[in-house]
Amino acid sequence: MARVFLSAPYMGGNEQKYIKEVFDSNYIAPLGEFVDRFEQSIKDYCQIQNALALNSATAGLHLALRSFGIKDGDVVLASTFTFAASVNPIMYERCEPIFIDCDESWNLSPKLLKEAIAKSPKKPKALILTHLYGQASKMNEIVEICQNENIKLIEDAAEALGGFYDKKALGTFGDAGVYSFNGNKIITTSGGGMLVSKDPNFIAKARYYSTQAREPLLHYEHLDYGYNYRLSNVLGAIGVGQMEVLQDRVERKRQIFDIYSNLLKDIAEFMPEIPNSRGNRWLTTLLFREKNTHLKVIEALNKHDIESRPLWKPMHLQPVFKGAKCIVDGTSEDYFSRGICLPSGADMSDELVEKVANIVRSAL
Ligand SMILES: *Cc1c(COP(=O)(O)O)cnc(C)c1O
Secondary structure, eight states: OBBBBBOOOOOOHHHHHHHHHHHHHHHOOOOOOOOOOHHHHHHHHHSEEEEEEEEEEEHHHHHHHHHTTOOOEEEEEEEESSSSGTHHHHHHHEEEEEOOOOOOSSSSSSHHHHHHHHSSSOOOOOOEEEEGGGOOHHHHHHHHHHHHHHOOEEEEEETTTEEEHHHHHTSSSHHHHOOOOOOOESSSSSSEEEEEOOOOHHHHHHHHHHTTTTTTSOOOOOSSSSOBBBBHHHHHHHHHHTTHHHHHHHHHHHHHHHHHHHHHHEEEEEEEOOTTOOOOOOOOOEEEETTTHHHHHHHHHHHBBOOOEEOOOOOOGGGTTTTTTOOOOOOHHHHHHEEEEOOOOOOOOOOHHHHHHHHHHHHH
């Protein structure tokens, strides 16, 4: 049997047909009809007015900081319990990160957010908020705090396409949101991202920076410097095909979560779903009671050629961010010391999920 991955790419069927259309039209070159269609399908699904297709979500986060004019020593708040790509763009713009811990939701603690704002040496310009593993953060409180404090809210919904809070798509609450279509995300274009916003001027600015900051003139004229961050039309075609199956993927991921949690709820505590929300359950994640049990389980699964991983190591524990400011209370450190991500590919059969659960149980 082939190795079981955390979340392998899973094509819907129409992707190759759309790629063929791209080839037949010879519009292989950057941009083109399918990039526009992909942006439109995200706008429709997420009910958001503006979208910009990019070659990664990291690029989207970088463009958000750049387009908001956040740079050089500005303070940017961020979830500490996240993947490094959420916060690397803070370094690209030479800003100062302050990492903030999660609470029992596993996502950013509104209480610690207030504390971080109060203790920040300068008024923070932005918050990069991660919806971890596709599950919603406490949006009512976080949006209100950011609005009151005039802090730009940038939602890292890289893992959270298809997740909702109060029936509103994650990624559409703030001033900007990003989605990722990297290989292991809920849908994939092999690599890609999308920046979304209510504000058309912001997206226009990000679009300008994403294509080398070109002035609309016959010759190449530049008043500012930019990037090469756009998505190709070939990958846009994959994206259009994948959007057709997004809702199926969400439903299946949620079923996989239910199977695992029914089988293992007596020995583990699963990532919660906060009231009023419906996450995408991109990965099923859970905590064991004892520290380091997860390492034994990972080893046991690996012997069966099944991939699993510890939870993401918090940013304030990363050597690269040693010395960075953080407002933490030990919650993410505790979760990291005893938590695991189980394989959650939407193409897994019930039997395979049950097999994984049995190996987990017998490893304890
Ligand atoms: C995957 C991921 C990213 C980066 O997405 P790319 O498209 O690979 O740049 C950012 N943040 C989080 C939380 C992620 O999981």
